[in-house]
Amino acid sequence: MVGLSVGEKHFIQGGIAQDLRSDGRKRLTYRPIYVETGVIPQAHGSARVRLGATDVIASVKAELGKPSALQPDKGKIAIYVDCSPTAAPMFEGRGGEELSTELSVALQRCLLGGKSGAGAGIDPTSLVVVEGKVCWDLYIDGLVISSDGNLLDALAAAIKAALSNTGIPKVDVAVETRSDEQPEVNISDEEFLQFDTSGIPVIVTLTKVGRHYIVDATSEEESQMSSAVSISVNRKGHICGLTKRGGVGLDPSIILDMISVAKHVSEQLINKLDSEIAAAEASEEES
Amino acid sequence: MEYVSPEGLRLDGRRPMEMRQLRAEIGTVAKANGSAVFEMGNTKVIAAVYGPREVQNRSQQINDQALVRCEYSMANFSTGDRMRKPKGDRRSTEISLVIRQTMEACILTHLMPRSQIDIFVQVLQADGGTRSACINAATLALADAGIPMRDIVTSCSAGYLNSTPLLDLNYIEDSAGGPDVTVGILPKLDKVTLLQMDAKLPVDIFETVMGLAIEGCKAIANYIREVLLENTKQLEYRRGL
Numbered sequence: 001m002v003g004l005s006v007g008e009k010h011f012i013q014g015g016i017a018q019d020l021r022s023d024g025r026k027r028l029t030y031r032p033i034y035v036e037t038g039v040i041p042q043a044h045g046s047a048r049v050r051l052g053a054t055d056v057i058a059s060v061k062a063e064l065g066k067p068s069a070l071q072p073d074k075g076k077i078a079i080y081v082d083c084s085p086t087a088a089p090m091f092e093g094r095g096g097e098e099l100s101t102e103l104s105v106a107l108q109r110c111l112l113g114g115k116s117g118a119g120a121g122i123d124p125t126s127l128v129v130v131e132g133k134v135c136w137d138l139y140i141d142g143l144v145i146s147s148d149g150n151l152l153d154a155l156a157a158a159i160k161a162a163l164s165n166t167g168i169p170k171v172d173v174a175v176e177t178r179s180d181e182q183p184e185v186n187i188s189d190e191e192f193l194q195f196d197t198s199g200i201p202v203i204v205t206l207t208k209v210g211r212h213y214i215v216d217a218t219s220e221e222e223s224q225m226s227s228a229v230s231i232s233v234n235r236k237g238h239i240c241g242l243t244k245r246g247g248v249g250l251d252p253s254i255i256l257d258m259i260s261v262a263k264h265v266s267e268q269l270i271n272k273l274d275s276e277i278a279a280a281e282a283s284e285e286e287s
Numbered sequence: 288m289e290y291v292s293p294e295g296l297r298l299d300g301r302r303p304m305e306m307r308q309l310r311a312e313i314g315t316v317a318k319a320n321g322s323a324v325f326e327m328g329n330t331k332v333i334a335a336v337y338g339p340r341e342v343q344n345r346s347q348q349i350n351d352q353a354l355v356r357c358e359y360s361m362a363n364f365s366t367g368d369r370m371r372k373p374k375g376d377r378r379s380t381e382i383s384l385v386i387r388q389t390m391e392a393c394i395l396t397h398l399m400p401r402s403q404i405d406i407f408v409q410v411l412q413a414d415g416g417t418r419s420a421c422i423n424a425a426t427l428a429l430a431d432a433g434i435p436m437r438d439i440v441t442s443c444s445a446g447y448l449n450s451t452p453l454l455d456l457n458y459i460e461d462s463a464g465g466p467d468v469t470v471g472i473l474p475k476l477d478k479v480t481l482l483q484m485d486a487k488l489p490v491d492i493f494e495t496v497m498g499l500a501i502e503g504c505k506a507i508a509n510y511i512r513e514v515l516l517e518n519t520k521q522l523e524y525r526r527g528l
Contacts, residue, residue: 039411040364040411040412041329041412042329042364042365042366042367042412043364046364053317053318055315055316055317057362057411059362059363059364061364061369063369080363082362082363084333084360084362084407084409085335085358085360085405085407085409086316086319086322086333086334086335086407086408086409087316087318087335088318089337089343089405089407092358092405092407093358139363139369141362141363141364141369143362143363143364143409143411145315145316145333145409146315146316146317146318146319147318148317148318
C-alpha cells in the first residue's frame with residue numbers, strides 16, 4: 001500500500017525511538033483535530049472530523065421501528081462504515097469491504113457495549129417510544145473520504161460529534177385502543193430531543209512500532225507497525241471496549257501499560273473533542 | 288401537482304431559468320493527485336483523481352493512449368430515506384460509464400500512453416442533478432491533478448414541467464416524471480459531449496430546453512474557471528511569486 005524505501009523506514013522507526021516523529025510530534029501527541037457539525041442536512045445529525053489528512057463523515061438517521069421480542073425495552077442501534085474509493089484507489093469496487101467490516105465491528109464493540117446493551121455509549125432504553133411496540137432505530141453511517149491512518153479514532157470522534165448534533169423528533173402516542181394493535185404515533189417536526197452524549201467513549205489506538213508505541217499513527221507509520229491496540233475509554237476513565245490488531249504477539253504487561261497510557265491520553269482527547277464539538281455547534285447556529 | 292406557481296416561482300422559490308447556488312472547493316482529499324467538492328444547492332459530490340500512473344492490470348494497458356477509469360458511488364446517507372443498496376448496482380454502473388466517456392472525450396489521452404487515470408466520484412448528498420454535479424466535480428479534480436485536457440467539460444440539466452422550461456431540476460422536479468435533459472459541453476470549443484433525455488418532447492420544445500441547459504453549462508463553466516483561477520492565484524501566492 002505505502003511504498004517506502006529502506007531509508008525512509010529507518011527514519012520513521014528511528015524517529016519514534018527518539019520521541020520525535022517525522023511530522024515533529026511526540027509519541028503521545030495527536031494531530032490537530034477539526035470538527036464540523038450539520039454537514040448533511042438530510043440526516044438527523046452529522047459531523048465531519050479531520051485529523052491531519054484523515055477525513056471522515058458520520059451521519060445519524062433515525063427510523064421508527066419495532067423492538068425485538070427478546071428486548072422489548074430497548075431500541076436498536078447499528079453502525080456501518082463505508083470506505084469511499086476517493087480515499088485510496090484500492091477501495092474501488094469491493095476492495096474496501098474488508099476494512100469497512102473490520103472498522104464497523106470494532107466501532108460496534110467499542111461504542112455499543114455487549115449484546116445486552118449494558119455499557120453502551122447511548123442508553124438504548126432511551127430510544128423506546130412504547131415498550132414492546134414502537135422504538136427508534138438508529139442507523140449510524142460512517143464514510144471515509146480521505147485516509148491517512150488512525151481511521152478508528154477519527155470515526156469514533158465523528159460518531160460522538162454526530163450524536164451530539166442529533167435531534168430525534170418528539171413522538172406523541174395516540175391514546176391506545178387495544179393492547180394487540182400497533183399504536184398510532186404522531187411525529188412532531190418542531191420539537192426535538194437531544195441525546196445525553198457525555199457517556200460516549202473515545203477510542204485511543206496505540207500503535208506499536210519497534211519497542212515503543214505511539215498514538216494517532218499516519219499511514220506511513222501504520223505500515224511499520226507490529227501490532228495495535230484500540231482502547232475505548234469514557235469520561236469516567238472506564239474501559240468500554242478493546243481490540244487488538246496486527247499479527248505480532250504482545251506481552252500481557254505491555255498491554256496493561258498501554259491501557260493506563262490510553263486512559264491518560266483519553267482525558268486530553270475528550271476535553272479537546274468536547275470543546276471542538278461545542279465550537280462547531282456554536283458556529284453552525286450562527287450561520 | 289403544480290411545479291410552477293402562477294407568479295412564476297418554482298417549489299424552492301427559484302425562477303424557471305435560475306440555477307441553484309454553486310459552490311466548489313479544490314484539494315479536499317490530501318492523498319489524491321487531484322480532488323474537488325462540487326455543490327449545486329443541496330446536491331454535494333466529491334471527486335478524486337489518481338494518476339496518471341502505472342496501469343494496475345496489465346491486460347487493460349493501451350499502448351497509444353491512457354486508460355481512463357471511473358467509479359461512481361453513493362453514500363448510505365446521501366438520499367432522503369436511508370439506502371441499503373449494494374455497491375455496483377445498474378444505475379451507478381451506468382453513471383460511471385457516462386462520466387468516464389464524457390471525461391475521456393476531453394482528456395488528451397494520447398499524451399500519456401501506457402498509463403492509467405482513475406476518477407472516483409462520491410455522492411454525499413443527492414438532490415437531483417447528481418450526474419451533472421459529478422461531471423463538474425470530475426472536471427475540477429482533473430484540472431487540480433494537472434491532467435492535460437482539451438477544454439473543461441461542464442454539465443447541467445434542464446426539464447419541462449407545467450409547459451415551462453426549467454433549468455437545473457431538483458429531486459422533486461426530477462421525480463415528477465417530466466422530461467429531463469442532461470447536457471455536457473466543451474464551452475470553449477462549443478461542442479456537446481453528453482446528451483441524455485428521458486420521456487418525450489416535441490422537437491421545437493426540445494430545442495429550447497436543450498438551449499437552456501447549454502446556457503446553464505456555460506454559466507457553470509464561467510464559475511469553474513473563476514474557481515480554478517482563484518486556486519492558481521493561491522498556489523502562486525504560496526510559492527511566493
